[in-house]
Amino acid sequence: MSESILKVENLNAWFGPVQALKNIDLEFSPQSVTALIGPSGCGKSTFVRCLNRLHEEVPGASAQGKVILQGKNIYDVSVDPVLIRRKIGMVFQKPNPFPSLSVMENVVAGLKLAGIRRKSILMEVTERSLKQAALWDEVKDKLNQPGTSLSGGQQQRLCIARALAVEPPILLMDEPTSALDPISTAKIEELVVQLKKNITVIIVTHNMQQAARISDKTAFFLLGELVEFGQTSNVFTVPREKRTEQYITGKFG
Amino acid sequence: MTTLRKQIGDFTRLRYKRRKTLSLWMTFLLSLAAIVACSALFAVFGYVIIQGAPHLTLSFFTGLPKPVGEVGGGMLNAFVGSVLMVFLASVVGIPWGIATGLYLSEYGRGRFSFCVRFCADMLSSVPSIVIGLFVYVLMVKPMHRFSGIAGSAALALIMVPIVARNTEELLKLVPQHIREAGLALGIPRWKVTLWIVLRGSLGGITTGVMLGIARIAGETAPLLFTALNNRFFSMAPDQPMASLPVQIYTYAIAPFEEWNRQAWSGAFVLILFVFVLNIVTRTVLRPGRGSVRD
Ligand SMILES: Nc1ncnc2c1ncn2[C@@H]1O[C@H](COP(=O)(O)OP(=O)(O)O)[C@@H](O)[C@H]1O
Ligand SMILES: [Mg+2]
Numbered sequence: 395m396s397e398s399i400l401k402v403e404n405l406n407a408w409f410g411p412v413q414a415l416k417n418i419d420l421e422f423s424p425q426s427v428t429a430l431i432g433p434s435g436c437g438k439s440t441f442v443r444c445l446n447r448l449h450e451e452v453p454g455a456s457a458q459g460k461v462i463l464q465g466k467n468i469y470d471v472s473v474d475p476v477l478i479r480r481k482i483g484m485v486f487q488k489p490n491p492f493p494s495l496s497v498m499e500n501v502v503a504g505l506k507l508a509g510i511r512r513k514s515i516l517m518e519v520t521e522r523s524l525k526q527a528a529l530w531d532e533v534k535d536k537l538n539q540p541g542t543s544l545s546g547g548q549q550q551r552l553c554i555a556r557a558l559a560v561e562p563p564i565l566l567m568d569e570p571t572s573a574l575d576p577i578s579t580a581k582i583e584e585l586v587v588q589l590k591k592n593i594t595v596i597i598v599t600h601n602m603q604q605a606a607r608i609s610d611k612t613a614f615f616l617l618g619e620l621v622e623f624g625q626t627s628n629v630f631t632v633p634r635e636k637r638t639e640q641y642i643t644g645k646f647g
Numbered sequence: 648m649t650t651l652r653k654q655i656g657d658f659t660r661l662r663y664k665r666r667k668t669l670s671l672w673m674t675f676l677l678s679l680a681a682i683v684a685c686s687a688l689f690a691v692f693g694y695v696i697i698q699g700a701p702h703l704t705l706s707f708f709t710g711l712p713k714p715v716g717e718v719g720g721g722m723l724n725a726f727v728g729s730v731l732m733v734f735l736a737s738v739v740g741i742p743w744g745i746a747t748g749l750y751l752s753e754y755g756r757g758r759f760s761f762c763v764r765f766c767a768d769m770l771s772s773v774p775s776i777v778i779g780l781f782v783y784v785l786m787v788k789p790m791h792r793f794s795g796i797a798g799s800a801a802l803a804l805i806m807v808p809i810v811a812r813n814t815e816e817l818l819k820l821v822p823q824h825i826r827e828a829g830l831a832l833g834i835p836r837w838k839v840t841l842w843i844v845l846r847g848s849l850g851g852i853t854t855g856v857m858l859g860i861a862r863i864a865g866e867t868a869p870l871l872f873t874a875l876n877n878r879f880f881s882m883a884p885d886q887p888m889a890s891l892p893v894q895i896y897t898y899a900i901a902p903f904e905e906w907n908r909q910a911w912s913g914a915f916v917l918i919l920f921v922f923v924l925n926i927v928t929r930t931v932l933r934p935g936r937g938s939v940r941d
Binding site for chain 2: 478
């Protein structure tokens with residue numbers, strides 16, 4: 395068993411007075427895919443947004459606990475959330491390319507705004523990231539067109555390329571395929587499996603088959619609590635918890 | 648259940664004919680109101696053209712005012728003064744207005760920003776002559792002299808709330824998830840604000856700025872107690888300065904026919920400028936048409 399790359403200890407999160415996450419403990423091993431499942435509103439999004447400190451950007455929201463990235467707690471007062479977010483990328487449920495930026499400008503936005511201006515580097519990163527996101531062949535002649543002119547599935551892969559361009563060792567994906575058609579979904583699933591060779595992926599999904607297909611481990615959330623966490627094959631075949639079984643067999647949620 | 652549905656059905660059928668006629672009448676009245684509103688504009692514009700265009704000569708733009716009784720002369724001093732004061736007001740008012748708009752939309756929360764927003768709305772509905780009086784007390788009195796600077800200050804005060812509120816409204820149209828996408832990339836918040844949020848709305852913000860410029864270019868009242876007027880060519884910002892609206896006003900109320908004619912010509916030029924600026928802004932820089940690329 396390899397050392398974990400990200401370790402969550404006793405994490406609690408609130409929206410104003412309302413607690414959305416309760417005492418979450420979870421570990422992620424490097425070069426693995428972890429699926430987060432659970433009914434709507436159980437706190438999956440809140441959880442992943444705590445991992446890159448995006449949660450605190452919501453007015454009134456707060457979080458407490460430890461999230462240890464490569465040995466350091468990202469909630470330490472001395473830690474700059476900006477640097478954390480460069481190491482932990484994120485893809486959102488709705489494709490959100492930057493409006494008014496071209497395909498290429500979207501991909502390199504993270505680098506450019508971090509001060510990297512060399513054309514040759516930017517071009518290289520664009521090609522590498524778009525290839526990683528399995529989008530290069532479709533857009534290599536459209537690099538200067540607006541990112542928003544692509545189809546929904548392409549936009550989502552553009553967002554993945556944008557996140558990968560800054561080479562984060564960890565990628566969070568919050569229901570990345572729930573707004574997409576089956577073909578785009580299949581492409582992104584394939585992509586996640588490829589990404590695992592290099593990075594750690596934490597993916598929220600509503601789709602049980604998807605979780606079963608692509609993930610190594612699965613965490614089941616319910617009402618802000620972590621109910622079960624284990625090897626995906628075990629969670630789906632021999633869940634320890636009654637509530638997990640009820641959820642994956644469609645009894646509720 | 649069925650009886651209720653039947654009753655509703657009967658009721659609707661009975662009323663249908665009446666509703667249709669009424670709808671027709673209302674549509675007619677609304678169109679009429681719209682037509683009357685538009686024709687007012689055309690009447691004003693037409694009248695100014697008829698009165699002002701025939702006397703428009705090159706020397707009107709290049710000449711200076713002649714003494715009473717002499718024919719000819721122009722309004723060069725007023726054109727230059729207007730351009731200078733509008734320019735100075737814009738240099739201060741545009742960045743200030745955009746900064747305020749940015750604050751309100753991106754950083755302002757709670758009671759303070761509510762106050763700022765409220766004050767901006769109040770400021771833009773204060774009669775412009777009151778703004779002029781305010782600047783008179785604040786600048787003209789202490790400086791013991793009317794000046795172009797004071798005129799610019801009054802115009803800037805009119806411009807700031809317009810630009811600020813327009814910028815705020817446009818930035819608020821940028822969805823939250825776009826900001827989050829930027830933050831999630833490890834881009835500091837201020838860079839997200841400037842390079843993603845603001846840049847994406849540049850087209851619309853420019854529109855607001857242009858309409859603000861058009862608005863202050865035609866303002867007369869705030870200049871009366873601040874820049875006053877100047878019969879001579881002057882570009883000194885600490886001296887009284889001529890402006891097109893005030894020159895028009897002065898010439899229009901004077902008892903000399905030649906001056907009255909020139910007032911009409913000035914009005915024609917002013918209205919043309921504002922009109923063209925409006926049209927250009929609304930067609931070329933329509934908001935929502937994406938950004939202006941650098
Ligand atoms: N911006 C917000 N303000 C207040 N409450 C929120 C906000 N976002 C989510 N919540 C609440 O937090 C809980 C968890 O939501 P979320 O993490 O989005 O669930 P999931 O992603 O599993 O569907 C829900 O009860 C939801 O109502
Ligand atoms: Mg969610």
